Amino acid sequence: MSITAAKGFRATGVKAGLKASGNPDLALVVNDGPLAVAAGVFTTNRVVAAPVSWSRQALAAGPAARAVILNSGSANACTGERGTADAAATAAHVAGLLGCDPTDVLVCSTGVIGEPIDMGSLLPGADTALAALAATPEAGHEAAVAIMTTDTVPKEAAVARDGWTIGGMIKGVGMLAPGLATMLCVLTTDAVVEPGTAQATLASAAARTVNRINSDGCMSTNDTVLLLASGASGITPTDAELADAVHEVLGALGRRLVADAEGATHDIAITVLGAASEEAAEAAARTVSASNLLKCAVAGEDPNWGRVLSQLGTVPEQVCPFNPDEVDVTINGVTVFRHGGPGESRDCVDMRPRETRIDIDLGAGSARATVWTNDLTHGYVTINADYTT
Amino acid sequence: MSITAAKGFRATGVKAGLKASGNPDLALVVNDGPLAVAAGVFTTNRVVAAPVSWSRQALAAGPAARAVILNSGSANACTGERGTADAAATAAHVAGLLGCDPTDVLVCSTGVIGEPIDMGSLLPGADTALAALAATPEAGHEAAVAIMTTDTVPKEAAVARDGWTIGGMIKGVGMLAPGLATMLCVLTTDAVVEPGTAQATLASAAARTVNRINSDGCMSTNDTVLLLASGASGITPTDAELADAVHEVLGALGRRLVADAEGATHDIAITVLGAASEEAAEAAARTVSASNLLKCAVAGEDPNWGRVLSQLGTVPEQVCPFNPDEVDVTINGVTVFRHGGPGESRDCVDMRPRETRIDIDLGAGSARATVWTNDLTHGYVTINADYTT
Structure with missing residues (x-):
């Protein structure tokens, strides 16, 4: 019931040592294809975290991604030139492991703003994650656990259609406001999807689901919602079918976000x-x-x-x-x-x-x-x- | 150090029985002249309490006021036609007591939204208040006490200039936001002031003082800031002198509002x-x-x-x-x-x-x-x- 529900995807979550608690803090999601379509929606905050700038540029260079690496424990925001370099180095490291171009690796970070990310922990953690990748529900679940910050539960969802599937994971509990939320969200599908359709569908669904959550009025510097399509089902849904499924899974994930909002009782x-x-x-x-x-x-x-x-x-x-x-x-x-x-x-x-x-x-x-x-x-x-x- | 600091004003605060606590809940401020100049700044909320509508219309009919009656315990907001009639009846009752026109009586209310005001307590309370009016500091203080809701302290200020004075009282602790605050504020001065100058000076000072307080982002339906001028000092300050003094007293009152914001420790x-x-x-x-x-x-x-x-x-x-x-x-x-x-x-x-x-x-x-x-x-x-x- 997660990002590994769709065919063509492997994932994992590991302990890289970025969190003082020692809890899992690094997730890796890999698209094994045959397609490598990717679409993204990002925070509209003018103060933008380095990984958001990296991923936005990477998708602008080409609407494709082989992998997404996500860390909790540090937002890598307001970290100046060092933060920019660290995000790029993270992508390059993962690209080296997978044998792809750095711009085919998207980067997401969440956690405290204003502290440099500990690259000495992050990069070895990526190596560990590569070895642990699997297509199982358990592996998808581990990824959802590794992106948690003050979330009390991991948040996953999936919808199955006639021969194709969309799965997803999300994190976020505070700083949820107009223009997304402190939210990292990855959707995966094995449907055959054109890049332009993927982007338009994701943007429209996000606007009516996760972007209509206002937990505490605070917009994050790191919000990212990604959709990856592997095409592994061989099935091409109509635009309406795809839109309906993306809306359903993003709506379900958004509802879980609200239910886990910091301190909420209603x-x-x-x-x-x-x-x-x-x-x-x-x-x-x-x-x-x-x-x-x-x-x-x-x-x-x-x-x-x-x-x-x-x-x-x-x-x-x-x-x-x-x-x-x-x-x-x-x-x-x-x-x-x-x-x-x-x-x-x-x-x-x-x-x-x-x-x-x-x-x-x-x-x-x-x-x-x-x-x-x-x-x-x-x-x-x-x-x-x-x-x- | 309050609304009775300026010559030509009497005030009081009494227990009318509007508050379940039995605390003082009705204040009356009377301008004995010779001038009866009045200016007002009101909430920009589209949902407007009946007393705000009354006072706004009364000032539009003529920039003069003989008295202001203020109650706590009920905001008389969202109370429909009954609320409108109650605000008008309150002004008419006080006007009858003072022998002036109803539109020379301004009305302010604060408290819970959506419940009709108890006129059977309010009107006898106004009679009691009339008998208790005095020009003493104690009487001014009692008025400041009677307009409190969840305020923990009454809030008063006064500035003395060369032969003339501005005094003021304010209440408000929550719902403080852009476009004033859940704030009732009355300033009194014995300076000789033209109505147009009074209005322009009050609006400008409010924009830079009380309107730059944002306690909790919630704008009230009842915000009212009034300036009454008696001219009893016989002194006509320059526009700049008046503006400076109004800014100073409103700034001091606003600062007290922040210091008493609900639950605040910083x-x-x-x-x-x-x-x-x-x-x-x-x-x-x-x-x-x-x-x-x-x-x-x-x-x-x-x-x-x-x-x-x-x-x-x-x-x-x-x-x-x-x-x-x-x-x-x-x-x-x-x-x-x-x-x-x-x-x-x-x-x-x-x-x-x-x-x-x-x-x-x-x-x-x-x-x-x-x-x-x-x-x-x-x-x-x-x-x-x-x-x-």
Whole structure:
């Protein structure tokens, strides 16, 4: 049920010694072909980690990749020229092991920002990983484990279609915000896919799934979502079939990301409907998802709908037109605010379920969008007050 | 040292019974003239509380006010037509007591959103307040106490100039964000001021003081900052003198707001300098101030400068041009990031002082701006998980 579910891929996760904990911290994914198609979506942060710059350039040079090497323990971000050189050296080392061009090796890093990566541990770790590569479910699972940072569980998914498969792994628990998340995600498929189709499909699916998660409003320097296609099934799905499957697996992985958000005790789906356009609905849902006050209220199992309204009112009218007097807010099925005034009693709302559904009907059209977030808890504060020290 | 410091003003704070705690919850400020000049700055939230709509309309009808009535315990927001009628009835009741026009009475409310205000307590409370009005410092202090919600201390300030004075009170501890804060603020002066000057001066000072506080990213439905001028000193300051004094008193009140932010253990001044324009500097500082991850790091006394950089990188280039390789970041005097790479050791940074200074030099110009925020603590989560329940 992971990146080795699709034919043509081997993977592994090993302990390279990058994490002080001694936990697995280096993953390698190799595409054995026959195709070596690759597509990527990256952070839009202007402060970009060296591995993101490397991988973006490598894909720009040619939409192909033989391997992806991913490390946890260090983000290799804000590390200056040394960081740039280290990312390039990592790719060159793996390329040497596989006998391919360095630009056919993509690099992903996650962990603390601003500390140089320990190349003396990383490169021998890559050698170990090469020897451990396997096409088994266990090997895929080990890769998903090795990319974890404060994740509490590895996150994998796969969807099987008629003779072809997409598998994937993802990591990320904080810094989840517009423009992806502190997220590393690798999808693999044995379908026969054109490079242009792969890129367009990945970008579209990411925009509607992982890019609609806003855990804590903080955008990472390292976000990377990759799709590798081996073509090993020999089957060429239609564009629609491929899009549907990529959307399904990325949606499932994104949902797991939300469920493992740092300190979260509730997953919150904020759906804006009755909007003038999907863009307007997304903007409004994203704005509401950023309210610390609302997120604290949900942590306290308090259906404090006033915090939905007060946050909704900060969306500029030109971005999302609506009349506040036409708005309905429904929390877990109870319409607590109707047409500009109080609706059903808040006492009717059961806030105990882990999944909290907040539906905001703007009464201004027929478009809709859902953004996922999570509650803001003592656990989040504890985790993030002490992450580097 | 409060709203009664300026000649021509009486005030009080009483217990009307709006708060379940039984604490003071109703304040009245009366301008005895000879002038009745008034100016106001209000929330830009599209979801606007009834008292804000009332006061905005009252000032639009004429830049004058005889009195301001302020209650805590209920925000009278999202309360539909009933809320609108209640705000108007409150003004009419006070106007009847004072023998003035209802539009010469401004109304401010703060508290829980979405519950109708208890007029059966409010109106008798106004009668009690009228009888208790006094020009003493104690009376001004009582007014500052009566507008508190989760504030832990009343907040007052005054500045004396050559023969004239500005006094003020403010409340607000959460929902402090761009476009003011959950803030009620009343300034009083005995200077002789033209209405147009009063409005322009207040708007300019608010934009550079209380509007540069971003406690938790949540904009309120009820924000109101008022300036009342009695002219009782007989002195007409120059526009520059007035602007300087208003800026000083609003700055002092804003600083107290930050210091009392919900659960905060550190006040954080984020200064962006070397910017292409003041607007660019403010936008960048505001963006960094919104990082929950950074705010948690400061709570943990962790000089995690990577979280400054990763958040800075989310400012759009057209809003604030800079080259990440030219940026310096200095935390409490230690330049931990210099020209795109690590600088002095993070171990040199003393994070223990309550006041934390983060200076970001963009190297892109000579403009600067400071936005204040505070750390994100367990206390914030506790307060906001349980506010209405």
